[in-house]
Amino acid sequence: MNCELCGKSAGKSKKIRVEGTTLQVCPSCARHGEEVFQSRGGKTKEDILARINRIQNRPYSYEGTREEKELALDYPDRISKARIQLNWTQEELSNRVNEKKSVISKIERGDLNPSEELIKKLENVLDIELKEKIMEVAPKKSNTSSGLTIGDLIKEG
Ligand SMILES: [Zn+2]
Incomplete structure (x- = not known):
């Protein structure tokens, strides 16, 4: 991991925010910005994105159809x-x-x-x-649910 400010290899990096941008820097550069602390539970952006994915992929919000054969x-x-x-x-x-x-x-x-x-x-x-395919159409995702943002999840979590 190299410091994003001075480019030196930083064994123990810190996250700081400089003018709205988050940077991964070495401890000595950390004073150039405001240190960003991990949110509770050590959630990373990846965790949060995975969580959004899970929410959007909940059963019955998936799109598509399920096929089943039933007695006609x-x-x-x-x-x-x-x-x-x-x-x-x-x-x-x-x-x-x-x-x-x-x-x-x-x-x-x-x-x-x-x-x-x-x-x-x-x-x-x-x-x-004697059996026929029953096409079960899953309810479509409503447009409102896609308004979910990372910010909402952080607040919620
Ligand atoms: Zn540095």
Whole structure:
């Protein structure tokens, strides 16, 4: 670390403020300015910037979308249409997925949500998709939150 005033290698540097500029200087040059003391907790500018980043990256302030697959709302239709296209009775379908016929008829009425395992079986034997991507749009950052400054954080901290 070299002193920013005299250029000498300064083992133990001090931060001083000279006419609004912060300089890292050797102890003998420190008298040319007003010494700047670290704020409580020894926060550095990097710490504070990291903190701003964390705040701006909090869950639900991130931008973008999250993709998830969920059982389609019209799954009963999808199943019965596909089954009818294949000319299968509910009984036939139930045999192919190793379920009771009553289970299949409940599912086709929408009275019963098929289990994950049964969804996979039905998708396989009927060659259909029962799940669809649900696009969850995260709320956008409001413009007001970007007014956060380092000064605010120092006060807050
Ligand atoms: Zn110096």
